[in-house]
Amino acid sequence: MEAGGAGEVDHLAGERATAQFDVDHMKVAWAGSRHAVDVADRMARLVASDPVFRKDNRTMLPRKELFKDTLRKAAHAWKRIVELRLTEEEANLLRLYVDQPGYVDLHWGMFVPAIKGQGTEEQQKKWLPLAYKFQIIGCYAQTELGHGSNVQGLETTATFDPKTDEFVMHSPTLTSSKWWPGGLGKASTHAVVYARLITEGKDYGIHGFIVQLRSLEDHSPLPGVTLGDIGGKFGSGAYNSMDNGVLRFDHVRIPRDQMLMRLSQVTKEGKYVHSNVPKQLLYGTMVFVRQTIVADASKALSRATCIAVRYSAMRKQFGPQTGGPETQVLNYKTQQSRLFPLLASAYAFRFVGEWLKWLYTDVTHKLEAKDFSTLQEAHACTAGLKAVTTSATADGIEECRKLCGGHGYLNSSGLPELFATYVPACTYEGDNVVLLLQVARILMKTVSQLASGKQPVGTMAYMGNVQYLMQCKCGVNTAEDWLSPAAIREVFEARALRMAVNCAQNINRAPSQEEGLYELSPDLLEVAVAHIQLIIVTKFIEKVEQDIPGEGVKEQLRNLCNVYALYLVHKHLGDFLSTGCMTARQGALANQQLGKLYAQLRPNAVALVDAFNYTDHYLGSVLGRYDGNVYPALYDEAWKDPLNDSPVPDGYREHLRPLLKQQLKLSRL
Numbered sequence: 001m002e003a004g005g006a007g008e009v010d011h012l013a014g015e016r017a018t019a020q021f022d023v024d025h026m027k028v029a030w031a032g033s034r035h036a037v038d039v040a041d042r043m044a045r046l047v048a049s050d051p052v053f054r055k056d057n058r059t060m061l062p063r064k065e066l067f068k069d070t071l072r073k074a075a076h077a078w079k080r081i082v083e084l085r086l087t088e089e090e091a092n093l094l095r096l097y098v099d100q101p102g103y104v105d106l107h108w109g110m111f112v113p114a115i116k117g118q119g120t121e122e123q124q125k126k127w128l129p130l131a132y133k134f135q136i137i138g139c140y141a142q143t144e145l146g147h148g149s150n151v152q153g154l155e156t157t158a159t160f161d162p163k164t165d166e167f168v169m170h171s172p173t174l175t176s177s178k179w180w181p182g183g184l185g186k187a188s189t190h191a192v193v194y195a196r197l198i199t200e201g202k203d204y205g206i207h208g209f210i211v212q213l214r215s216l217e218d219h220s221p222l223p224g225v226t227l228g229d230i231g232g233k234f235g236s237g238a239y240n241s242m243d244n245g246v247l248r249f250d251h252v253r254i255p256r257d258q259m260l261m262r263l264s265q266v267t268k269e270g271k272y273v274h275s276n277v278p279k280q281l282l283y284g285t286m287v288f289v290r291q292t293i294v295a296d297a298s299k300a301l302s303r304a305t306c307i308a309v310r311y312s313a314m315r316k317q318f319g320p321q322t323g324g325p326e327t328q329v330l331n332y333k334t335q336q337s338r339l340f341p342l343l344a345s346a347y348a349f350r351f352v353g354e355w356l357k358w359l360y361t362d363v364t365h366k367l368e369a370k371d372f373s374t375l376q377e378a379h380a381c382t383a384g385l386k387a388v389t390t391s392a393t394a395d396g397i398e399e400c401r402k403l404c405g406g407h408g409y410l411n412s413s414g415l416p417e418l419f420a421t422y423v424p425a426c427t428y429e430g431d432n433v434v435l436l437l438q439v440a441r442i443l444m445k446t447v448s449q450l451a452s453g454k455q456p457v458g459t460m461a462y463m464g465n466v467q468y469l470m471q472c473k474c475g476v477n478t479a480e481d482w483l484s485p486a487a488i489r490e491v492f493e494a495r496a497l498r499m500a501v502n503c504a505q506n507i508n509r510a511p512s513q514e515e516g517l518y519e520l521s522p523d524l525l526e527v528a529v530a531h532i533q534l535i536i537v538t539k540f541i542e543k544v545e546q547d548i549p550g551e552g553v554k555e556q557l558r559n560l561c562n563v564y565a566l567y568l569v570h571k572h573l574g575d576f577l578s579t580g581c582m583t584a585r586q587g588a589l590a591n592q593q594l595g596k597l598y599a600q601l602r603p604n605a606v607a608l609v610d611a612f613n614y615t616d617h618y619l620g621s622v623l624g625r626y627d628g629n630v631y632p633a634l635y636d637e638a639w640k641d642p643l644n645d646s647p648v649p650d651g652y653r654e655h656l657r658p659l660l661k662q663q664l665k666l667s668r669l
């Protein structure tokens with residue numbers, strides 16, 4: 001927990017005293033409102049103070065015990081939610097702070113949203129109350145052993161039998177086995193299963209079906225259903241608490257009304273009827289989840305940077321040649337240039353995530369009113385932001401581990417488990433490369449429509465300014481000029497547009513559009529990244545332009561925004577130079593300004609991570625402790641390892657003693 005209790009010493013007090021802004025107000029800016037700070041604080045403390053939610057021994061548990069521990073925590077969390085009559089917002093936060101991947105994530109995160117998005121009102125009335133009360137547990141069974149990215153390639157079949165008014169669910173091949181769904185392996189009683197709908201001998205493609213998998217009496221798999229867990233995953237603890245599963249059907253019958261029928265229906269007679277809505281609405285659950293993944297990226301990256309900043313402020317190495325105390329590693333410019341962009345990225349992802357949530361809500365309202373005009377924008381933004389933020393976060397967590405030196409490699413630092421839990425986010429809900437190619441294809445389409453005078457809208461509106469952006473020259477003359485939001489915005493817009501136009505021209509030179517898209521796919525990835533980075537930078541600038549209360553808060557956010565943007569300029573300088581958006585001298589000035597910004601950020605660094613308002617329980621890191629009292633905690637933690645249960649290890653008699661005795665005999669020869 002945070003410092004302040006009797007007898008606690010705040011080893012980072014000196015760092016906190018140098019902050020040039022009101023941390024309490026920064027907490028509000030980060031969380032979104034005073035209410036959000038308060039409710040998160042209450043839920044975090046509730047979890048931290050409950051011994052059932054202890055997690056410091058998690059990486060030492062064998063898989064079976066870890067899974068049982070996950071079931072216990074989920075049940076206890078549910079008990080507390082019911083006992084305390086928590087609101088949906090409070091319950092979600094409580095689950096977040098329990099911080100252990102488990103079946104409940106998929107139940108609430110995908111099963112319920114899939115029924116809400118794709119079920120008719122009648123189906124929602126029947127299934128949602130059961131799910132809300134946990135009378136059934138659900139998962140999202142889409143991916144198969146042989147097919148993940150290519151949803152249209154799924155093989156599971158749902159063949160309608162008009163004689164019995166049922167669908168027959170079947171897995172015709174090994175590769176059609178459902179493979180990966182979280183919660184499927186051991187916990188779920190039901191699943192939303194994606195399968196090829198076949199009726200009147202015709203294949204109508206992929207549709208969703210609610211299928212019961214296990215008995216509600218004794219949890220055994222129902223006849224014709226083969227179920228299991230797919231095995232251990234990367235890292236200790238981490239995602240191993242989740243029962244990602246395998247599922248096969250052998251002609252399993254379900255009633256017709258368990259097809260999710262909001263988008264299309266099958267009549268009693270077997271007629272297929274498609275409502276007058278875009279087919280892509282079938283992908284709606286993925287769009288919803290991708291949006292939440294962007295918000296999760298800022299949480300994961302802020303946790304890692306909080307650990308690395310606090311530790312770097314207390315860790316000392318070397319000192320002045322003249323003697324005297326060693327230097328805090330946070331004062332090394334190299335440490336700052338690696339760590340501060342990550343801190344700025346955490347803030348950037350938080351604000352773009354907030355905006356994306358707004359966009360998603362707006363699009364949902366429009367869809368309800370049968371306005372599908374923003375569907376493409378929602379897809380491009382959720383897919384692209386999911387890809388860019390998760391890749392940067394996974395890399396960022398690993399960088400934070402290195403920034404903590406050797407101690408970062410210990411499980412007790414929290415960083416290995418955070419990385420192992422986080423890194424599959426680059427793959428699930430759409431492999432990042434596959435998603436970026438989706439964005440790039442939309443950008444190519446937009447470029448090709450510019451000639452016909454079609455004005456792009458939303459986040460692509462800047463592309464309409466093509467005449468200017470293709471030839472503008474960056475006006476920066478001094479390092480300080482890089483502090484202008486207009487200058488930053490313009491170079492990011494020009495870079496993204498010029499890369500897109502160049503790529504479109506190269507594709508047009510190919511024998512066919514398809515060949516061009518294939519040959520230039522590595523370039524297309526970079527086009528998509530440039531466009532998405534522009535969105536993140538723009539949303540950060542817009543955030544800073546808002547009215548933000550609290551002494552010094554706006555100034556700090558402006559600094560972070562500039563750090564984020566100029567760090568990207570530095571990292572992708574090749575793009576900016578090769579597209580002629582700026583000169584090498586202007587690139588050097590950007591780097592010079594970045595150095596100045598790091599110096600301004602330095603006295604505020606610890607306070608900026610305090611503003612995340614994480615409890616020590618949630619951080620789960622001896623290096624990231626609020627009080628900075630790292631060494632005694634590291635020392636104590638080591639003794640908790642089961643290997644230290646006895647001074648002489650198991651195996652000594654069989655494997656060490658004979659060896660040592662033999663060496664003794666040899667030495668006597």
Ligand SMILES: CC(C)(COP(=O)(O)OP(=O)(O)OC[C@H]1O[C@@H](n2cnc3c(N)ncnc32)[C@H](O)[C@@H]1OP(=O)(O)O)[C@@H](O)C(=O)NCCC(=O)NCCSC(=O)/C=C/CC(=O)O
Nearest residue numbers: 142148149150151152280283286287375379428429430434
């Ligand atoms: C890669 C995909 C998108 C390919 O889709 P497909 O229909 O096969 O082909 P196209 O690329 O030609 O797309 C046709 C058309 O549809 C538009 N579009 C695609 N996706 C969407 C969407 N989500 N919303 C709106 N529009 C969409 C696309 O732009 C094209 O438009 P045109 O105007 O050009 O016609 C698809 O196969 C896909 O999404 N693959 C990824 C699979 C995936 O994400 N799986 C997730 C499984 S669940 C999971 O991982 C859970 C994890 C656990 C956890 O979250 O905790």
Ligand SMILES: Cc1cc2nc3c(=O)[nH]c(=O)nc-3n(C[C@H](O)[C@H](O)[C@H](O)COP(=O)(O)OP(=O)(O)OC[C@H]3O[C@@H](n4cnc5c(N)ncnc54)[C@H](O)[C@@H]3O)c2cc1C
Nearest residue numbers: 140141142143147148149180181182424427428429430433
């Ligand atoms: C931890 C975890 C949890 C998951 N939970 C669920 C769940 O609850 N429910 C569920 O249904 N699924 C789940 N999944 C599955 C997940 O959605 C898929 O793994 C994901 O969509 C990627 O598909 P894939 O595994 O088929 O990868 P593949 O598509 O086989 O990717 C392999 C490689 O091929 C590349 N590639 C593929 N297609 C292209 C292309 N068109 N162009 C260029 N390169 C390409 C990829 O970039 C990648 O490098 C989960 C996965 C993980 C890891």
